[in-house]
Amino acid sequence: DAMVIQNPRYQVTQFGKPVTLSCSQTLNHNVMYWYQQKSSQAPKLLFHYYDKDFNNEADTPDNFQSRRPNTSFCFLDIRSPGLGDAAMYLCATSRDSGGMDTQYFGPGTRLTVL
């Protein structure tokens, strides 16, 4: 089945130690998104790629970076995780950016910062 895959499902890191989360998709979608979701809150969009074009949300901290080396993969890099960055990180994809396009979500990576 075509799908969105996130690895690892659970990630533990230390305060200030860089961490990378991975997302891959077999849907061949043009758009890939990264969301941060804290407990009992709505997902918050960090940034997205339309193909190779990177779009950062205005309030996304500089501590968060992303890479999309090819259509299938997208990475979220947290350069110096703080305790406040502990959250579920969701990757999503959509075929296009027309507003009506469904976003398909991966299972998420739960990040713990010690």
Added chain:
Amino acid sequence: AQSVTQLGSHVSVSEGALVLLRCNYSSSVPPYLFWYVQYPNQGLQLLLKYTSAATLVKGINGFEAEFKKSETSFHLTKPSAHMSDAAEYFCAVSASGNQFYFGTGTSLTVIP
């Protein structure tokens, strides 16, 4: 600008009872509306979406939602709750472009 408001952060229903989860939207342009379900420690799964075709939209797992422009609402319903429906439900609105605006979610508890 687009936004959604989900009334009721927690809803409890008895098994077999009607499920009604409320969503009101604000949009300066004709909106596209979505309902997603999230089970614990899982990603979001699409239940249904409205894209300006029929105002009554049927989704998976017996859920449906009706788009009411006059009320700016897109409430989610299911005639008979099942234990497996217990989850977090998110309403989202989008217009042109990639941005989804999610509501703060409604946690559904089903009482046996």
